[in-house]
Amino acid sequence: MNVNSNSYTYAFAIGLVVVVAAALAIAATGLKPAQDANIELEKKANILSSIGLQAEDAAAMYDEVIKEQLVLKNGQVVSGKQPGSIDLAAAIALPEADREVPLYVAEHNGQTYYIIPVRGKGLWGPIWGYISLQSDGKTVYGAKFDHKSETPGLGAEIATPMFTDQFPNKVVFSDTYTGIEVRKGDASGNQQVDGISGGTITSVGVQAMLENCLKPYQAFLAARNTPAPEATTDTLTVAAL
Amino acid sequence: MSTEVKPQEKERLFSKKNRKLLTDPFNESNPITVQVLGICSALAITVKMKPALVMGLSVIVVTAFSNLITSLIRNYIPNRIRIIVQLVVVAALVIIVDQILKAYVYDVSKQLSVFVGLIITNCIIMGRIEAFSLGNPPWKSFLDGIGNGAGYGAILIVVAFFRELLGSGTLFDVPILEPLGVYELGYKNNGMMLLPPMALIMLALVIWAQRSRTKSLIEKE
Numbered sequence: 352m353n354v355n356s357n358s359y360t361y362a363f364a365i366g367l368v369v370v371v372a373a374a375l376a377i378a379a380t381g382l383k384p385a386q387d388a389n390i391e392l393e394k395k396a397n398i399l400s401s402i403g404l405q406a407e408d409a410a411a412m413y414d415e416v417i418k419e420q421l422v423l424k425n426g427q428v429v430s431g432k433q434p435g436s437i438d439l440a441a442a443i444a445l446p447e448a449d450r451e452v453p454l455y456v457a458e459h460n461g462q463t464y465y466i467i468p469v470r471g472k473g474l475w476g477p478i479w480g481y482i483s484l485q486s487d488g489k490t491v492y493g494a495k496f497d498h499k500s501e502t503p504g505l506g507a508e509i510a511t512p513m514f515t516d517q518f519p520n521k522v523v524f525s526d527t528y529t530g531i532e533v534r535k536g537d538a539s540g541n542q543q544v545d546g547i548s549g550g551t552i553t554s555v556g557v558q559a560m561l562e563n564c565l566k567p568y569q570a571f572l573a574a575r576n577t578p579a580p581e582a583t584t585d586t587l588t589v590a591a592l
Numbered sequence: 593m594s595t596e597v598k599p600q601e602k603e604r605l606f607s608k609k610n611r612k613l614l615t616d617p618f619n620e621s622n623p624i625t626v627q628v629l630g631i632c633s634a635l636a637i638t639v640k641m642k643p644a645l646v647m648g649l650s651v652i653v654v655t656a657f658s659n660l661i662t663s664l665i666r667n668y669i670p671n672r673i674r675i676i677v678q679l680v681v682v683a684a685l686v687i688i689v690d691q692i693l694k695a696y697v698y699d700v701s702k703q704l705s706v707f708v709g710l711i712i713t714n715c716i717i718m719g720r721i722e723a724f725s726l727g728n729p730p731w732k733s734f735l736d737g738i739g740n741g742a743g744y745g746a747i748l749i750v751v752a753f754f755r756e757l758l759g760s761g762t763l764f765d766v767p768i769l770e771p772l773g774v775y776e777l778g779y780k781n782n783g784m785m786l787l788p789p790m791a792l793i794m795l796a797l798v799i800w801a802q803r804s805r806t807k808s809l810i811e812k813e
Binding site for chain 1: 684691
């Protein structure tokens with residue numbers, strides 16, 4: 352057999368590629384469940400860390416602390432939908448009224464926290480994170496950001512405590528979204544944080560991300576924290592029964 | 593790691609010559625310090641011991657099995673598409689390693705990020721296939737792969753040891769300097785150790801130490 356003939360070369364190449372493709376397909380499908388579990392676990396750990404919790408076993412703690420996982424649209428709960436089914440990257444591109452957004456409600460040490468996933472654009476790629484609000488649904492309790500490919504030492508600093516520690520106690524809602532402004536050097540009061548020197552575009556990206564992602568929650572959180580509408584919900588539930 | 597390859601030769605499995613294949617890359621033909629291959633990844637992932645160890649193991653697996661596979665099919669590979677065949681084999685192995693890391697050591701795989709994928713471009717692997725496994729029987733090639741991967745990993749570990757110890761005061765994330773009371777003597781974690789330039793300098797120091805021990809490596813003139 353002439354291993355250097357054209358037909359042999361083609362046959363060999365095709366055969367090799369088929370074998371390799373099969374091996375890769377088997378590996379990919381076989382390992383998918385374990386990989387998905389890891390991604391899910393990391394997400395849970397991130398959600399927990401936005402309210403300052405860190406656990407060896409994030410899954411168990413998550414089940415214990417997170418009381419409700421809601422999907423909201425236009426300030427109303429969409430029944431029968433789980434946050435897991437939502438692709439945040441696609442959701443944030445939609446107009447606010449058409450958007451379905453996830454909300455996690457946590458209870459820890461007798462306090463209620465609302466945890467909101469956020470996602471936006473940095474300089475080089477997506478940035479994302481979780482913002483937790485205190486039980487009044489207006490004041491930030493904690494923030495955690497991460498990024499795909501921001502510049503280390505500059506934009507990437509949004510993921511460090513130096514940046515995120517500024518967020519607690521900022522007020523994001525009054526009657527409307529009041530927001531958090533990322534300032535250059537002279538941040539003061541409860542609506543401004545200091546941006547990152549040399550990371551201006553990423554810092555501005557954080558500001559835009561917060562505005563875009565937090566706004567849709569305003570109606571729901573306001574309604575939930577006013578006693579009267581809750582009573583209505585109860586009546587409705589009774590009526591539905 | 594075990595191997596099921598039956599030796600075809602009359603030679604014993606771990607004859608002197610075969611043992612040399614395993615041990616040489618640790619010193620006289622070390623891929624990093626002597627052949628100067630795979631430097632890029634050696635600089636990038638030696639900030640901490642754990643990623644360095646996992647990277648070392650990953651490279652051992654890839655070099656060993658890519659050597660083994662190419663050696664097994666070496667007489668059937670059409671010469672004209674030799675390099676492409678090597679690439680396909682190496683790329684497939686790297687993807688499998690990457691998938692396994694993602695499934696079982698997710699945090700480490702995140703730290704290694706792009707460098708696992710870049711094992712494909714690690715010159716050590718293609719170098720060993722071209723230079724060794726295409727002309728040698730499978731068992732020898734397998735040993736050669738393990739030897740070279742381990743030689744690479746060993747240097748990574750040495751560099752990472754000093755960088756993590758002096759830069760973060762820990763080893764495998766376990767605090768070392770603090771219990772020893774080194775901080776009370778006035779030592780502060782050296783942030784420079786965590787930056788790439790120090791990896792280069794550490795590597796140079798390793799090469800220096802190795803050459804003063806092994807005189808045969810010193811170039812004449």
